[in-house]
Amino acid sequence: MDRTTDDEVLDAVGPRLRALRRDRGITLADLATTTGVSESTLSRLENGQRRPTLELLLPLARTYNVPLDDLVGAPRTGDPRVHLKPVSRFGITFVPLSRRPGGVHAFKMIIPARPGPLEPAPRTHEGFEWLYVLSGRLRLVLGERDLTLPPGEAAEFDTSLPHWLGTADGGAVELLILFGPQGLRAHVHHAGDTAPASARMGNVPASVRTGNAPSSARTGKGTPGPPVSLSAEAESAPGRRRGGHP
Numbered sequence: 320m321d322r323t324t325d326d327e328v329l330d331a332v333g334p335r336l337r338a339l340r341r342d343r344g345i346t347l348a349d350l351a352t353t354t355g356v357s358e359s360t361l362s363r364l365e366n367g368q369r370r371p372t373l374e375l376l377l378p379l380a381r382t383y384n385v386p387l388d389d390l391v392g393a394p395r396t397g398d399p400r401v402h403l404k405p406v407s408r409f410g411i412t413f414v415p416l417s418r419r420p421g422g423v424h425a426f427k428m429i430i431p432a433r434p435g436p437l438e439p440a441p442r443t444h445e446g447f448e449w450l451y452v453l454s455g456r457l458r459l460v461l462g463e464r465d466l467t468l469p470p471g472e473a474a475e476f477d478t479s480l481p482h483w484l485g486t487a488d489g490g491a492v493e494l495l496i497l498f499g500p501q502g503l504r505a506h507v508h509h510a511g512d513t514a515p516a517s518a519r520m521g522n523v524p525a526s527v528r529t530g531n532a533p534s535s536a537r538t539g540k541g542t543p544g545p546p547v548s549l550s551a552e553a554e555s556a557p558g559r560r561r562g563g564h565p
Contacts, residue, residue, distance in 0.1 A: 441481030
């Protein structure tokens with residue numbers, strides 16, 4: 320690689336870093352707090368006024384959960400495997416299943432067993448989410464509805480309505496979930512940062528359509544889905560007072 324090519328690669332790092340940060344809805348101040356790199360240095364990196372170094376790029380790669388090669392635009396090695404690096408937020412474990420720097424992100428989400436009931440604290444954010452229950456019984460509080468999803472059930476969310484996710488019977492729950500950029504920021508990067516303790520266990524979103532298998536996972540950004548349609552299992556769940564526990 321000649322000097323001109325080196326310069327072109329380095330010049331492309333700043334715009335790539337800025338795009339990653341904006342895609343995740345993270346401010347420079349938030350990023351500085353998370354990485355320990357000063358806000359002014361981060362700004363200069365993104366604007367091309369500061370040369371990227373390994374010392375600066377490593378904490379950014381960890382924060383964005385992307386390979387270092389993605390930050391510098393290095394060619395792919397041809398290995399398609401995703402190296403799993405679980406992230407824990409207030410007892411919930413998120414295992415990344417994709418490594419794309421932008422767009423939709425796939426995770427395995429693990430909600431641990433709890434000895435007693437938890438008071439739901441529904442929240443909202445922009446975007447959409449899709450999930451599929453692998454094991455355990457998932458409790459989804461959506462507005463005034465209180466739903467139970469067993470293994471094999473799926474749900475698709477428009478995340479503009481109050482929602483909450485947790486265990487339905489106190490046992491552990493494992494599910495696959497797709498986050499858009501706003502969901503990634505709300506649940507993985509800043510899950511529960513400003514929420515009370517009762518809200519830190521399993522927040523997830525919104526206007527729901529459930530079924531044994533979705534025809535597709537929509538990729539619209541915050542676009543309301545079709546009228547709510549519940550599976551027989553979820554529809555037949557007995558009504559519960561919000562905050563109750565089965």
